[in-house]
Amino acid sequence: MRALTALLMGAAAIPSMGADTTPLDPALDYHSYANVDQFRATQVGLDLQVDLESKVITGVAELQFKRLDPAATQLVLDTRDLTINDVSQRATDVLGATSKSEPIWVSRPFHLEKPDPILGSALVIDLPPSRKTVEAIRIDYETQPNASALQWLTPKQTAGRHHAFLYTHAEPIGTRSWIPLQDTPQVRATYKALVHTESHVLAVMSAGNDPKAKRNGEYSFEMPQPIPSYLIALAVGDLEFKETGPRTGVYAEKPVIKAAAKEFADTESMMETAEKLFGPYRWARYDILVMPPSFPMGGMENPRLSFITPTVMAGDKSLVSVIAHELAHSWSGNLVTNATWRDAWLNEGFTVYLESRITAAVYGEQRASMEAVLGLDGLRADFARLKPADQALAIDLRDRDPDLAFSLVPYEKGRLFLVYLDAKFGRERFDAFLRGYFDHFAFKSITTEQFNQYLEENLLNRFPGIVTRDQVLAWEHAPGLPADAVLPVSTAFVTVDQARSDWLAGRRQLRNLGADWATQQWVHFLDDMPPALGAARMSELDQAFGFTKSQNAEIEHSWLMLAIRNDYRPSNARLEQYLESIGRRKLIVPLYQELMKTPAGALTAKRVFDKAKPGYHPTTVAAIEPIVNPSGEDDAQ
């Protein structure tokens, strides 16, 4: 009884936080209640009414399952904060009839288990045992306004300021807060959806979108390829569309659409590059949806329609590697998917590696290597704060929220593992291996152990004596980096390091420095400043380069980190505005952490967080709340 075991583990073990000493079962998803050994969803049908006023989605989810166990009498699904009004089963399944007329639906007994703070509530549906291989269930339900995957924005919180906006962000385990289903990446299903909205807004999904869709308040979607639940995504707002190529385009609010299409004009050539390297793009169109600034991530690889933060629009395409990243997920992540969140490095490490290959091909090696060095800096900072067990690629996430446990390890250490294999076996062999890997596991979800078996058969054993199995296991399970890791270097940063130290030593003026620097060089210039610069030097920098007024979100982030450390008051207003207007966790979480290091900063952090909170996505609030209220004193709010 897998569902019940998981239920008990979830409920009982949470306070001990990772102290679980029972051996981990790599094939088991510890973040789902679903009894996937007995039933597996194959199709999801949605009929949803989106009410932007009352912030509720009401609807019906019709799930089709393959029954694996004829004796099973319970179907267990994942939910979180859902109100379940009714559950019914297709009567033809009950009676064994084969009538082709409209199916009859018969109500089935169901109940919700006590909610677990991380996993939500198991929805347990009683079913009669059956020899049929297919079963269909219909669930009539509604969401709560606090659903963890949904952000409801008021008109004022959007770029256009006239219409409300809704978007979902569900990875890793948030889909259960807006659709009752088997919320585990082990299960892949196709989906169809009918979405009803007010007639003046447009709905888009991670599915086939029609760029010419009429605005009439009724939108239908189909995702014909089987995808894991976390990739079902929806956005509703006052959106426009602009083409950037035959297979690519941008959706955005009107005030943003022109700039967005310009910034992301290279998407089509990124796609062509990726196809040359990794095999055909298998999802028909690739469009980008520019999100409101509150979007918690840099991007989310929702298939056929990546959701992208507007903070990568610097005006000069200097931050568009995020597009290369989300596009690369069309191979690593969406086509071949991690089977559990322990295996997230198979999604993210591969994707950062692919991203870097695409960036190198489209924008040159220099940009790719600068980004790799910045990534390594971030990884080292994470190693410094993480306990050894969490520095492994395949980490034990039992009893933890996989969203809050995410670090740069699966991304950057994962990338370095693939860079290592690339260097050891040579580009030609490694590229052939990658293409074979994507073909072999296309539309499948795999564990680290399945990857290892494929790696052994197709690379390690085919070219023996180059990398051993133990070396692979060290990458995946040991802390830190192996001594023979191949680390990135950037000659473009050597110039920057020289300029910085010359200025600090009084050998160089600021005014003749940085004229041709790229964004990444400015970020590196600021990130490696000594922590205590003093007011005079801060003001000298600000006057020379106008950092306080920078419109480049990454440069501004690095500057504000420095401003907090140095208590540089002229940037205070900008800091508050930045924290209130941006919800991207990577940019704002470190600023809150930095503020919390002094008593005065902590007061600012709490005050600004209280003001900004209503504009943040629930997952951003969940990430920042424990930082600004470490003892949980404001939990009651």
Ligand SMILES: [Zn+2]
């Ligand atoms: Zn990613």
